[in-house]
Amino acid sequence: MTQQGVRPTAxxxxxxxxxxxxxxxxxxLGTAGPWSEAxxxxxxxxxxxxxxxxxxPYRTVVDLADGAGPAYECSCPSRKFPCKHALGLLLLWAGDEGAVPAGRAPDWAERWLAGRRGRAGDRPAGAAESAGAADPRAARRRAERRAERVTAGATELEQxxxxxxxxGLAAAEQAGYGLWEETAARMVDAQAPGLAARVRELGAIASSGPGWPVRLLEECALLHLLDQGWLRRERLPEGLAATVRSRVGLPTAVDGPPLRDRWLVLAQYDTADAKLTTRRIWLYGADCGRTVLLLSHGAAGRAPEPTLPVGLTLDAEVTAYPGDGRPRVALGERFAPPAPGGARPSGVPPARAAARYGDALREDPWLEAVPVTLREVIPVPDGDSWQLADAGSDDALPITAAARARPGLWRLVALSGGAPLTVFGECGHRGxxxxxxxRPEEDEMVTLR
Incomplete structure (x- = not known):
């Protein structure tokens, strides 16, 4: 995970x-509050x-020096490796060097470290290579065991x-949120966090306003489709199978060769809850014409990395994650710091944006939205709502309720002043x-979120 002496990222x-x-x-646990003598x-x-x-207190120690991977020791009763205390300690170290100062390990930690490194030193020559050769087999066995648990969870969820x-859906209204939370907990036990998250979302639909039974039925259908996709994943095309694995919640690694381009930073925004901050950065490749997503996380309210200024261009490599229609990438080598300049996406009319989302749903039926640049659109009121109207036709896209509630809508209206704009955003079933x-004649980009 890290080179010797180099702290990992969150x-x-x-x-x-x-x-x-x-x-x-x-x-x-990634804050200094619960920790002492770190x-x-x-x-x-x-x-x-x-x-x-x-x-x-629980005694927690992590050894990152072994090239075979990190090792953990904690006095808590958890059977998970790493446990939450080891993760919290590493997050504390990753986010605040002063909270985990350099020093001499206490006796209890030193004994474990000495014993572990002593055993590593006693291995005969070639043992490390043999262990490395065995790792893929061990990883395959772990993946197979996890797949079996996910299958059992998906089968139970179908029932x-x-x-x-x-x-009848009225039973969901009477049962309240406890029905969904208990089902979500079963999915967590099955190591299917993606299924668990979708189940929890169902709990917020019942009694949520007019038309809630229709919305609940639609979301149940999508969850059923994901279950069936997992249970029949061997019959799916590889790209769609990778999408199903990702939606279920299995970890994925980048796949394919790196792509170097001059990437324009189109947008950057954070969403946060009590435990995690998620950062989304949209990039546009001047040469390849693709729009891709950098996704990063920060623990316990700390800002994720990287931070890339909107409107600047970054000369860098990115590598894609597997899955049909999934724009997520990992940022690789950067060849120069972000700088002004670079081509802007030309954009499409609203009708084509809606069609693009429909096309993407064929590859990923669980997709909430796709990145789209709209050209020559004007923000106009539509009763109690707002929409982005095509300056050259009667086509328009409604602006989502969440966007209407933010100050960015009024910045958009002020920037337009009734004149056409180029607008980048996310187009989905909610608008x-x-x-x-x-403005078409200007280079300056205005952030709306």
């Missing part, structure tokens, strides 16, 4: 979590005492959906969410 730490529940719990060594060890529910529809805009 994204690298969160990628170590065995499941979504551990990721959330570890994020909550420290680190130049060799790559981190240790600390974490306050728990008992009278004695619960069938019971719900057999008993269009504007993120940035600029």
């Amino acid at each position: 994204d690298q730490v969160l990628a170590l979590a065995p499941d979504d529940a551990s990721r959330e719990a570890g994020s909550g 420290g680190s060594s130049v060799e790559g060890a981190v240790w600390g005492l974490c306050k728990g529910g008992g009278s004695l 619960r959906l069938a019971d719900l529809l057999r008993g 269009f969410t504007p993120l940035t805009a600029w």
Whole structure:
């Protein structure tokens, strides 16, 4: 995960979590509050005492010095590796060097580190190579065991959906949120955090206003489709199978060769809850013409990385994640700092934007929105709502309710003044969410979120 003496990033730490529940719990422990006597060594060890529910704190130590990967030791009763305390300690180290100062390990940590490194030193020559050769087989076995648990969870979820529809949607209204939370917990146990997240979203639909039974039925249908996609994944094209694996919540690695381009930063915005901050950065490739997404996370309210100024261009490589219609990429080598200049996307009319979202749904039926640049559009009121109207036709896209509630709408209206604009945003089944805009004759981009 890290070179000796180099701290990991929050994204690298969160990628170590065995499941979504551990990721959330570890994020909550990524602050200095619950920790005492935390420290680190130049060799790559981190240790600390974490306050728990008992009278004695949990002793946690992580060793990052071994090239085979990090190792963990914690006095808590968890059977997960790494446990939430190890994740929290690494997040604390990643985010605040002063909270985990360099120093000498306490006796309890030193004994474990010495024993572990002693065993590593006693391995005969070639043992490391043999262990490395065995790692792919061990990883395959772990993946197979997890797939079996996900399959069991998906099968159980199918039965619960069938019971719900057999008993009628009114039962969901009477049962309240507890029905969904208990089902989501079963999906977490099955190591399918993507299924768990979608189940929790169902709990917010019942009694949510006029038409809620229709919305609940639609979301149940999408969840059923995802279940069936997983249970029949061997029959799917590879790209769609990769999309299903990602939607279920299995970790994915970048796939394919890196692509170097001059990437225009179209938009950057954060969304946050009590445990995690998620940053989305949209980039446009001047040469390839593609719009791609950088997704990063920060624990316990800390800002994720990287930060890229909107309107500047970055000469860099990106590598795509697998999955049909998925624009997510990982940022690779940067060849120069962000600088002004670079081509702007020309954009499409509203009708073509809606069609683009429809095309994307064929590849990923669970897709909420696609990135789109609209050209020659004017923000105009539509009763109690607003829309982006095509300056040359009667076509228009409604602006989402969430976007209408933010100040960015009024910046968009002021920038337009009744004249056409180019607007970049996300187009989905709820409408269009504007993120940035600029006048056709000007280079300056105005952030709307």
